[in-house]
Amino acid sequence: MMSDDPKFDPATDLQLFRARQKARNRALGFVLLALVVLFFAITIVKMGLHSSGQM
């Protein structure tokens, strides 16, 4: 528990909390964007393979 820490400082702690949240959001945003690109690419490739009779 943070309150057990003698060096506990609410302001710094909140800053750290926000920074951690921001980094996680960025990482998740990157993953979601990559998934969008991946699904788009898979769809295009699959459509191409279907129309050329390779599937």
Next chain:
Amino acid sequence: MDSTRTLPLPADWRDFFALTKPRVMTLVIFTGLCGLLAAPGEIHPVLAFTAILCIAVGAGGAAALNQWWEADIDAGMKRTANRPLPAGRMDRTSARDFGFALAGGSVFVMGLANGWLPAAILALSIFYYAWIYTVWLKPRTPQNIVIGGGAGAFPPLIGWVAVTGHITLMPVLLFLIIFMWTPPHFWALALFVQTDYAKVGIPMMPVVAGEKATRRQILIYAALLLPLAATPWFIGATGPIYGVAALVLGALFLLLSARVGLRTSVPGDGMAPEKRLFAFSIIYLFALFAVLVADRYATLQGWQ
């Protein structure tokens, strides 16, 4: 501000990444890629990339579930005590959810992109590692990693099936090669971290059957691996480049295993032959699968 005092700090994204065991993943990606490249047939680069990505993410999910389940055991071993869960940098629920999300997501995407047969094998491999090995075998039998080694043997099989769409003898042989390679690889490690496994009550072979029996079995598996690894050449599925390389690499592996298998350690001897065998076993697998791909391209170019 009392509410912020009790609010736990969210885990860092790097800890989620660490949960996927990135170093183990390197070998998984590599063997999966080699299975994919050595398979007869063609695959669109985007679908090939997706297959490898799914194999890697699936392995990451299985690793996260493994660490979720084994957090208490990991806390007791020096080698694993600094992992995100035992070190207290992440709560267990996050690790569990992360593992299930990666596992489910990878199987789903592979099914859509590469077909449901490779996806089903991927699902089986995740279940094999996260349940059969981690939950069931590891705490119960000293043969844990022999049977559990199957989990790490799936990637080339999945890569191969992603290209061909069906299971034949060759991908099964690749599976068996890794299966047979795992015991000497892992027991070499278990010999020099023996005290750690003993402390947390995991029945690793050196802990239960003793050092002598472990060393003998390392030698037996290495001796079996030598002809097995060359079998693709014997049955005509690969050319001489692979065959000769498999025999040379296998002979070296057997030589280093013999040094481990035929000696008795004394306290404070540094366990150098065991460490050398462990290091070489990784090089062995990388080299063998790289040569498998090289052999296929040499055949396609008409060089052999």
